Amino acid sequence: MKKPTSILLPFLFFLQLSIAQSEIGKEKLKEFRKSPKWKEMxxxxxxxxxxxxxxxxxxxKGKPNPLELMEGEEEALEELEERSFISRLFKSNKTLKKELLQxxxxxxxxxxxxxxxxxxxxSDGSVMTRDEIQEMVRQELQSRQKNEKIIPQ
Incomplete structure (x- = not known):
C-alpha cells in the first residue's frame, strides 16, 4: 500500500501548478509557449x-525532452515524427531538434x-533571499541550542 504522502505530494504539486496557471493571463501563457522566458525568470x-x-x-508542452533527444531515445524521436503536417511545414524536424538541443x-x-x-x-511564491535563508538557519540553530540546554543529559 502506498503511503498517503506519496499520493498527496504529486496532487499538491499539480494543484499548485493549476492555481498558478489560472492566475496567469492567457496572453502571458502564449508568450511562455513561444519563447523560453523561464531562463530569464x-x-x-x-x-x-x-x-x-x-x-x-x-x-x-508538446515538445520532446531535449535530454532524451540528446541520447537518441526512441520516444523523443517519435514525438518529433508525430507532429502535424502544418507544424512541420513551418519548422522541419531537423530544425526543431537543433533548436531544442540548444x-x-x-x-x-x-x-x-x-x-x-x-x-x-x-507563501506568495517568491524565493527566499540568501539573507533570509541565513536568518532562518540562525534562528533554527538558536532554537536547537535552547532545547539542548533545557533537556538534561
Whole structure:
C-alpha cells in the first residue's frame, strides 16, 4: 500500500501548478509557449517561483525532452515524427531538434534550480533571499541550542 504522502505530494504539486496557471493571463501563457522566458525568470531573484514553473512547463508542452533527444531515445524521436503536417511545414524536424538541443543545458539548469529552490519558496511564491535563508538557519540553530540546554543529559 502506498503511503498517503506519496499520493498527496504529486496532487499538491499539480494543484499548485493549476492555481498558478489560472492566475496567469492567457496572453502571458502564449508568450511562455513561444519563447523560453523561464531562463530569464530562473536567474531573476525577484521572479515568482510558481510563475517560473508555469513558464517552463508551457514552453516544453508538446515538445520532446531535449535530454532524451540528446541520447537518441526512441520516444523523443517519435514525438518529433508525430507532429502535424502544418507544424512541420513551418519548422522541419531537423530544425526543431537543433533548436531544442540548444536548450538542453538550460533544461538541466532549470531542473536543478527548481529542486534547489523548492524548500525556500514563501507563501506568495517568491524565493527566499540568501539573507533570509541565513536568518532562518540562525534562528533554527538558536532554537536547537535552547532545547539542548533545557533537556538534561
Amino acid at each position: 530562473m536567474n531573476d531573484p525577484n521572479a515568482n517561483f510558481n510563475e517560473t514553473n508555469v513558464a517552463f512547463k508551457e514552453f516544453w 536548450h538542453a543545458e538550460d533544461f538541466k539548469k532549470f531542473n536543478f534550480w527548481r529542486i534547489k529552490s523548492e524548500g525556500f519558496v514563501k
